[in-house]
Amino acid sequence: MSKHIVFMIVAAVLTTSCVTSKVYKDLEGKYASLKRKNRKMEDQFAELEKQNNTNKKSLNERTAQYEKVKAERDELQRNYDAAQANYENLKRSYDALEKNSSAAIAANSKKNRELLSQLEEKERVLAQERTRLDKLQRDLEARSQRVDELEGLIAAKDAKMQKLKSAISKALRNFEGKGLTVEERNGKVYISMENKLLFESGSWAVGAQGRKAVKQLGKVLAENPDIAVLIEGHTDDDPYTGNTQLSGNWDLSTKRATAIVTILVENKRIDPQNLTAAGRGEFAPVAGNDTSQGKSKNRRIEVILTPKLDEISKLLNDI
Structure with a gap:
C-alpha cells in the first residue's frame, strides 16, 4: 500500500510540472529511502502480525483456559452453595436436635435417678431378704439336725421299749x-x-x-x-x-x-x-x-x- 502511495505522488509531480534532474534524484533518493522504510515497516508488520497471531493463539488458549476455570469456579460455587445450604439445614436440625436432646436428657436423667433409687431400694430389700433367707436356711439346717436327733432318739426309745417288753415277757x-x-x-x-x-x-x-x-x-x-x-x-x-x-x-x-x-x-x-x-x-x-x-x-x-x-x-x- 505504501508503494502505491509514493508512486502516485511521484507521478503527480511529473505530470504537473517539469522537474530538474537534481529534484528527480532527490525524489528518487527519498523514494528509495521510503522504500527501505516500507520494507522495514513491512518486516515489522509481518513480525507484529506473527506476534499478533502468537498472541491471538495464546489469547484463545488463555480464553479457553479462562472459560474452563470459570466453569470449574461456577461448579465449585454451586457445590459451595449446595454445601452451605446443606450445612444450614444440618445446623438447624442439630440445633433442634440439641434442644430436644437437652430436654430428653434431662427427662432421662431424672428417670434414671428415679430408677437408680428404686434399684437401690430393691437391692436393700433383696439384701434383707437374703439375710432372712440365710437365717432361715441356718434355722432349717439346725431344725433338720434336731429332727434327725429326734428320730434317732425315738428309734432308740422304740428299740429300748422292745427290749424292755422282751425282758418283762421273759421275767x-x-x-x-x-x-x-x-x-x-x-x-x-x-x-x-x-x-x-x-x-x-x-x-x-x-x-x-x-x-x-x-x-x-x-x-x-x-x-x-x-x-x-x-x-x-x-x-x-x-x-x-x-x-x-x-x-x-x-x-x-x-x-x-x-x-x-x-x-x-x-x-x-x-x-x-x-x-x-x-x-x-x-x-x-x-x-x-x-x-x-x-x-x-x-x-x-x-x-x-x-x-x-x-x-x-x-x-x-x-x-
Whole structure:
C-alpha cells in the first residue's frame, strides 16, 4: 500500500510540472529511502502480525483456559452453595436436635435417678431378704439336725421299749395264761394283770401269786430307771358293796393300784418318783360287762411303761 502511495505522488509531480534532474534524484533518493522504510515497516508488520497471531493463539488458549476455570469456579460455587445450604439445614436440625436432646436428657436423667433409687431400694430389700433367707436356711439346717436327733432318739426309745417288753415277757413267762399279758403299743409297754391273779373279790390285798408276779416285774423295772411307770386300777360295772371304808369302784380301783405301787417300792432300786398310781373305776373297759367273762377281763391292773421323753420334749421345743 505504501508503494502505491509514493508512486502516485511521484507521478503527480511529473505530470504537473517539469522537474530538474537534481529534484528527480532527490525524489528518487527519498523514494528509495521510503522504500527501505516500507520494507522495514513491512518486516515489522509481518513480525507484529506473527506476534499478533502468537498472541491471538495464546489469547484463545488463555480464553479457553479462562472459560474452563470459570466453569470449574461456577461448579465449585454451586457445590459451595449446595454445601452451605446443606450445612444450614444440618445446623438447624442439630440445633433442634440439641434442644430436644437437652430436654430428653434431662427427662432421662431424672428417670434414671428415679430408677437408680428404686434399684437401690430393691437391692436393700433383696439384701434383707437374703439375710432372712440365710437365717432361715441356718434355722432349717439346725431344725433338720434336731429332727434327725429326734428320730434317732425315738428309734432308740422304740428299740429300748422292745427290749424292755422282751425282758418283762421273759421275767413273767411263768404267769402267762394266768390272766397276764404283755404287749407293746405306740411306743409303750402294757402289762395287764387280771384280778384273779392279784386280788380276792372286793379286796385290794395282793395274794401270794400276784405278789410274786409284781416282784418279778419290779426286778425288770429296777434295771430301767429311765422308764415312767403308770399303775392303773380297773373294775367292772358292778356296784361295790364291800368294805364301808371305800366309797365305790373308783375308790377300790385306786386302792388296788396303790397296793401294786407299795409292793414295787419294796425294791429299793426303784425310784418312787418314776411311779404313778391311778384309779379308773369301771370307765375304761376292755370288754363288755354283759358277760362274766367280759367282767373278768375288765377287773384288772394295767402297768403302762413309758420312756421318759425329756430329751425328746426338749428337741421338740427347739424345733
